[in-house]
Amino acid sequence: xxxxxxxxxxEWIEGVRIxxxxxxxxxxxxxxxxxxxxxxxxxVISIVAIIQGLNQSFAxxxxxxxxHTLYVDKWKWLNTGGEWWTMRNRKNxxxxxxxxxxxxxxxxxxxxxxxxxAATVAAxxxxxxxxxxxxxxxxxxxxxxxxxxxxRFLGPSDVELSRSVVVLGATVADRLFPKVPWEQVxxxxxxxxxxxxxxxxxxxxxxxxxxxxxxxNVTIPFTTFLRDMGGKRSITIAVTSSPGRLAQLEDELVxxxxxxxxxxxxxxDDFSINRQDQFxxxxxxxxxxxxxxxxxxGLITLIVGGIGIMNIMLVSVTERTRxxxxxxxxxxxxxxxxxxxxxxxxxVAAMGGAVGTGLGLGVAVLVALLSPLAAAxxxxxxxxxxxxxxxxxxLFGIWPAWRAANLDPVEALRxx
Amino acid sequence: MSEPLISIDRLARHYVVGxxxxxxxxxxxxxxxxxxxxxxxxxxxxxxSTLMNLLGCLDTATAGTYRLNGADVESLSDDQLADLRNKxxxxxFQTFQLLPRASALANVELxxxxxxxxxxxxxxxxxxxxRAVGLANRMHHRPNELSGGQRQRVAIARALVGEPSLLLxxxxxxxxxxxxxxxxxxxxxxxxxxxHTIVLxxxxxxxxxxCPRAIKLMDGRVLGDGPGAEVAxxxxxxxVGT
Numbered sequence: 001x002x003x004x005x006x007x008x009x010x011e012w013i014e015g016v017r018i019x020x021x022x023x024x025x026x027x028x029x030x031x032x033x034x035x036x037x038x039x040x041x042x043x044v045i046s047i048v049a050i051i052q053g054l055n056q057s058f059a060x061x062x063x064x065x066x067x068h069t070l071y072v073d074k075w076k077w078l079n080t081g082g083e084w085w086t087m088r089n090r091k092n093x094x095x096x097x098x099x100x101x102x103x104x105x106x107x108x109x110x111x112x113x114x115x116x117x118a119a120t121v122a123a124x125x126x127x128x129x130x131x132x133x134x135x136x137x138x139x140x141x142x143x144x145x146x147x148x149x150x151x152r153f154l155g156p157s158d159v160e161l162s163r164s165v166v167v168l169g170a171t172v173a174d175r176l177f178p179k180v181p182w183e184q185v186x187x188x189x190x191x192x193x194x195x196x197x198x199x200x201x202x203x204x205x206x207x208x209x210x211x212x213x214x215x216x217n218v219t220i221p222f223t224t225f226l227r228d229m230g231g232k233r234s235i236t237i238a239v240t241s242s243p244g245r246l247a248q249l250e251d252e253l254v255x256x257x258x259x260x261x262x263x264x265x266x267x268x269d270d271f272s273i274n275r276q277d278q279f280x281x282x283x284x285x286x287x288x289x290x291x292x293x294x295x296x297x298g299l300i301t302l303i304v305g306g307i308g309i310m311n312i313m314l315v316s317v318t319e320r321t322r323x324x325x326x327x328x329x330x331x332x333x334x335x336x337x338x339x340x341x342x343x344x345x346x347x348v349a350a351m352g353g354a355v356g357t358g359l360g361l362g363v364a365v366l367v368a369l370l371s372p373l374a375a376a377x378x379x380x381x382x383x384x385x386x387x388x389x390x391x392x393x394x395l396f397g398i399w400p401a402w403r404a405a406n407l408d409p410v411e412a413l414r415x416x
Numbered sequence: 417m418s419e420p421l422i423s424i425d426r427l428a429r430h431y432v433v434g435x436x437x438x439x440x441x442x443x444x445x446x447x448x449x450x451x452x453x454x455x456x457x458x459x460x461x462x463x464x465s466t467l468m469n470l471l472g473c474l475d476t477a478t479a480g481t482y483r484l485n486g487a488d489v490e491s492l493s494d495d496q497l498a499d500l501r502n503k504x505x506x507x508x509f510q511t512f513q514l515l516p517r518a519s520a521l522a523n524v525e526l527x528x529x530x531x532x533x534x535x536x537x538x539x540x541x542x543x544x545x546x547r548a549v550g551l552a553n554r555m556h557h558r559p560n561e562l563s564g565g566q567r568q569r570v571a572i573a574r575a576l577v578g579e580p581s582l583l584l585x586x587x588x589x590x591x592x593x594x595x596x597x598x599x600x601x602x603x604x605x606x607x608x609x610x611x612h613t614i615v616l617x618x619x620x621x622x623x624x625x626x627c628p629r630a631i632k633l634m635d636g637r638v639l640g641d642g643p644g645a646e647v648a649x650x651x652x653x654x655x656v657g658t
Contacts, residue, residue, distance in 0.1 A: 005532075006533070006534060007529075007530070007531065007532025010532060010535075011529065011530070014529050021517050021518075323515055325513075326513045327526070327530075328474075328501075329474060329501060329507050329513075330502065330527045330530060331503070331527055331530035331531065331578075333494070333495045333498040333530075410469045410474050410475050413509070413513065
């Protein structure tokens with residue numbers, strides 16, 4: 001028994017030794033053989049790293065939207081059907097709907113209006129255009145609007161008294177007041193859409209989603225918005241439920257909205273109730289497709305690489321026919337020879353996989369640096385790359401190794 | 417008399433080539449005892465290579481029986497044959513058959529790897545075997561850094577290292593000049609003196625004549641079996657009645 005174990009261990013060590021010396025003996029050939037695997041693994045690793053980076057930033061963003069929040073809107077988000085004209089002709093949402101929901105929605109734990117438009121924000125000589133300006137109330141943060149990093153958010157009295165106060169998004173604060181700590185931005189005067197405002201707070205940075213900066217915004221009281229920016233636009237009403245009561249809240253909201261907008265029973269809803277799942281669904285569709293393509297491309301490349309390895313292993317078996325004969329004559333069993341060649345092909349492929357993984361991660365980091373896309377380097381991706389390539393080496397090594405093991409020793413020794 | 421080391425009885429090996437049966441070996445019988453030095457001699461096509469492959473357990477017979485050191489070779493599986501070769505037979509080939517990328521020492525260690533000997537013991541046994549063939553200071557050289565005679569000595573060390581019961585040499589001097597060949601033959605003589613059983617396959621009557629015993633083959637049959645000098649001189653076919 002001890003002998004058998006010792007023998008197995010020796011044979012493994014010998015197999016690895018032979019594999020390495022064979023690799024070392026054929027630098028160029030080894031390099032070319034593994035190139036296919038290198039490219040395959042590199043492709044998969046870099047794409048997976050980029051997708052995982054996207055996932056991480058997207059998951060963080062989607063969290064900001066509020067998992068338990070419904071968004072009552074004139075428009076259906078991410079509408080891909082042909083209902084644009086129908087929705088265009090819907091009556092705008094405004095104060096009556098907001099007040100009805102605030103009054104009647106028993107399932108709601110927070111209700112916040114969201115009136116929005118693009119505005120110019122300026123301070124001193126700095127002027128930023130196209131900033132998203134949201135008019136809302138003190139409940140906004142509770143519905144998933146973010147968190148305050150400095151100063152305070154809007155209070156009930158700001159809304160009640162239509163105060164000219166503003167909460168800045170992180171990017172806006174940094175651009176208007178470069179190198180000024182956020183605490184010292186509080187109390188500064190800025191102009192929003194030409195009107196003077198006082199900064200009362202800065203929101204924490206939310207980062208980027210699909211390459212968009214989510215911190216280019218300013219928030220002002222709802223009533224102030226209606227006064228300064230006009231009240232003709234349709235608003236969105238964010239309504240948050242207690243955990244697990246989202247469906248009940250939706251039923252309730254549909255009833256309230258139909259009643260307040262006087263929708264006859266036979267007519268469809270003239271409003272939409274949106275939720276963050278819709279983004280998630282769309283996002284998952286997009287990245288799912290991307291994943292599929294990446295894995296497809298990677299697999300094809302790995303198969304091509306595997307065929308390369310098989311080809312070179314067949315050459316190697318032929319070249320070393322006499323060596324195989326000698327080993328068989330000296331007492332190597334068939335499975336010893338099989339093992340030897342399987343180790344060799346796996347080592348070749350795993351080395352290609354290691355190089356490919358390194359290059360792939362490098363590409364991902366480079367992409368993250370040079371573009372708005374994020375990249376996440378995870379251990380699972382590395383393990384996947386190495387495991388996959390070694391498996392390819394193993395699978396495509398089986399046939400050459402089997403041929404080597406089943407050579408007739410007499411023929412093999414005589415082979416010229 | 418003790419049981420012979422090798423006992424073959426009406427051993428035959430037929431090949432089918434292009435629909436025709438070739439009787440490469442056609443009923444050969446003889447015994448070899450431990451400690452003997454026997455030449456198997458014959459011209460090319462006489463069946464001596466086929467017989468060597470059978471004796472070396474690299475091939476199995478079509479008919480007849482072969483007992484090696486008490487084992488019925490015909491009944492063994494492929495794995496068992498590999499183990500038997502590892503334990504009982506030391507091969508010496510005409511073309512040396514050393515692994516080109518391995519040092520002399522690593523080449524000699526090879527049979528012991530397949531036997532499951534620890535690295536330390538392997539090293540010690542291999543160094544001893546190389547010293548025994550006079551290569552104490554060439555252990556870390558690769559085959560291409562050695563002369564032909566030195567390579568054959570490495571091969572002999574490799575054959576000896578596992579302490580097999582039989583040394584099986586196939587034209588061991590065929591690729592050497594006459595002087596180096598002479599050294600190798602003398603080495604075989606010394607090994608035989610020390611008790612090794614040697615079977616030497618050759619086509620050279622001169623070499624066979626120097627062995628204490630020779631078996632001459634012709635057309636797959638034994639033409640003569642006896643003292644080397646006599647058998648080597650036999651002329652076919654009138655020497656033996658049909």
